[in-house]
Amino acid sequence: MKTVIHTAAAPAAIGTYSQAVRHGDLVFLSGQIPLDPATMEVVDGGIAAQVRRVFDNLSAVCEAAGGGLDNILKLNVFLTDMGDFPVVNEIMGEYFTQPYPARAAVGVAALPRGVVVEMEAVLAANA
Template sequence: MTNKAVIHTDKAPAAIGTYSQAVKVNNTVYLSGQIPLIPDTMELIEGDISVQIRQVFDNLSEVCAASGGDLSNIVKLNIFLTDLSNFAVVNQVMGEYFQQPYPARAAIGVSELPKGAQVEMDGILVI
């Protein structure tokens, strides 16, 4: 029998739809997509794409912590960008948050994201 738990923290943005921030099944945590919302205000952070990327990593970090892990436990990261020319910025900022071995990753260009965000990320971590 699996051990399934819904993960929630007030230190990350609340869900803006019919989903949980994360779901933990045994030692695997499935992180829902995070956009660059400020948890206290639920508004998009102001600033360039690097500021938005940092906010997303900060939000993911808080959900990871609430699940008993941290960013280093992420084994798969999906990055959605409205402008793939920001790919180099993603790599630069990601290097501030992750060390080798890096997680498996995909970067996907999309036409639009919720609330007009330029970046969204989701992932899977194993604790």
């Protein structure tokens, strides 16, 4: 059985998907882009501001699912410029503590709304 997770503290879906879906003890978080949930606009301030907004959005969905960023088992990062990867690493260190989740970083040609970063995750709901 699957349960849909939704929170107004993260951007509403801009397509045919849920913010997250829980199945058993796992929660699958859809990709988050750097949208301000109040305005649904991309945040200003370059890559650092966009990465922080994505982590804030992921955190809000994790909290709605009954967990937090430290309950993330797997994090997938999509970047339009792999040169931004050091910024992701630095900011990730502000949001996560050890043991860190498994992670992949993938360079992509483009992302929705012209953003430079998107992240999706798998969360352990009862960790």
